[in-house]
Amino acid sequence: MTSLYLHIPFCLRKCLYCAFSSRVAPSALHGRYVDALMCEIDFLQHHPSVQDPLKTLFIGGGTPTCIPSDQLTSIIDHCRNTFGFSAGAEISVEANPGTVDEGYCESLLMAGVNRLSMGVQSFFDEELKILGRLHTSSEAEGAILAAKRAGIANINIDLMYGLPGQTPKSWVLSLEKALSLTPQHLSLYQLMVEEGTPFQVMDGKSELLLPVEDEILEMDEITRELTENSGIIQYETSNYAIEGKQCLHNINYWENLDYLAAGAAAVSFIKGVREKRTTDPNHYIKQISTGKSVIVEEEQLTMEESFRETVIMGLRLKRGVSTKNLLTRYGLTPEKHYGSILTRLQHLGMVEQTPSHLKITDKGWPLSNQIMAELV
Numbered sequence: 001m002t003s004l005y006l007h008i009p010f011c012l013r014k015c016l017y018c019a020f021s022s023r024v025a026p027s028a029l030h031g032r033y034v035d036a037l038m039c040e041i042d043f044l045q046h047h048p049s050v051q052d053p054l055k056t057l058f059i060g061g062g063t064p065t066c067i068p069s070d071q072l073t074s075i076i077d078h079c080r081n082t083f084g085f086s087a088g089a090e091i092s093v094e095a096n097p098g099t100v101d102e103g104y105c106e107s108l109l110m111a112g113v114n115r116l117s118m119g120v121q122s123f124f125d126e127e128l129k130i131l132g133r134l135h136t137s138s139e140a141e142g143a144i145l146a147a148k149r150a151g152i153a154n155i156n157i158d159l160m161y162g163l164p165g166q167t168p169k170s171w172v173l174s175l176e177k178a179l180s181l182t183p184q185h186l187s188l189y190q191l192m193v194e195e196g197t198p199f200q201v202m203d204g205k206s207e208l209l210l211p212v213e214d215e216i217l218e219m220d221e222i223t224r225e226l227t228e229n230s231g232i233i234q235y236e237t238s239n240y241a242i243e244g245k246q247c248l249h250n251i252n253y254w255e256n257l258d259y260l261a262a263g264a265a266a267v268s269f270i271k272g273v274r275e276k277r278t279t280d281p282n283h284y285i286k287q288i289s290t291g292k293s294v295i296v297e298e299e300q301l302t303m304e305e306s307f308r309e310t311v312i313m314g315l316r317l318k319r320g321v322s323t324k325n326l327l328t329r330y331g332l333t334p335e336k337h338y339g340s341i342l343t344r345l346q347h348l349g350m351v352e353q354t355p356s357h358l359k360i361t362d363k364g365w366p367l368s369n370q371i372m373a374e375l376v
Contacts, residue, residue: 320359
């Protein structure tokens with residue numbers, strides 16, 4: 001196990017579409033939370049799966065950069081002192097425009113951060129307002145340029161499409177603007193109206209003017225053309241990168257490999273056991289301070305469940321899932337497990353078996369969600 005995820009559950013404002021575990025909290029809580037998080041990191045160093053230095057560290061949220069830079073860098077330093085980092089380790093931090101400037105990014109770089117993921121979502125101010133974002137398009141551009149000036153050489157830009165009021169034309173302009181900033185990585189997500197969000201309430205009242213299916217398909221085609229022409233290649237359902245800049249931490253997820261986690265709401269996955277921590281930062285702090293467990297949910301996957309999950313996660317990758325690894329881990333092949341279901345998908349030209357991988361074909365890619373649903 002060489003991957004660690006840390007969750008910072010704080011934001012300056014909760015966006016209207018967001019279903020992630022995050023909240024606005026007083027700054028006094030930030031320091032207490034960081035102390036508790038480092039205590040859990042201390043505990044994790046004794047986990048039997050920890051044998052090697054970390055290859056990837058991902059600090060997500062929430063908005064990790066809404067806490068002071070010295071608190072965030074102290075967490076990274078603590079991980080270095082506790083686990084160590086392997087040569088060339090990927091250290092990623094999520095950030096939002098309006099929470100970082102050049103000085104903040106320089107602090108992150110000095111602490112070893114070599115990958116910054118900037119949550120932009122749109123380069124149209126009207127779309128940002130609809131989403132409930134705090135920043136403007138120009139502030140987003142300024143934050144990315146500040147990170148570049150600070151010396152961070154691997155920058156991801158998060159964008160969303162399928163937004164209320166968005167058109168294929170505005171998506172072209174937003175994506176072109178992102179590409180003009182020459183990011184090494186793009187994460188492009190279609191908006192999903194999630195349960196429990198203000199958007200769900202608005203959608204129930206028919207107050208969200210979402211693009212129709214034909215417009216979404218046009219946006220998908222725009223994405224394909226613009227990214228290919230820019231030399232930034234799709235390697236996963238929602239992720240694109242120039243060669244050598246794929247997110248190693250997230251590839252670990254998609255290959256369904258082990259990873260540790262710490263922090264409120266963080267989920268770990270070790271040897272088929274998934275553990276979720278309490279979502280309430282105050283409860284998390286209390287449990288840590290009294291030496292009690294922060295785990296509130298535990299799921300033990302059967303071998304068959306883990307096999308299917310590994311196939312589905314791996315098919316999110318353009319290269320597909322390694323059949324050799326499946327056989328080594330589970331003693332199973334997709335042909336043996338899925339039988340006629342897989343044969344039918346192959347005859348339809350939706351999936352194919354290469355010498356090393358089972359993958360979704362270019363023909364099947366637009367229907368990948370339906371294909372994966374058949375293999376669950």
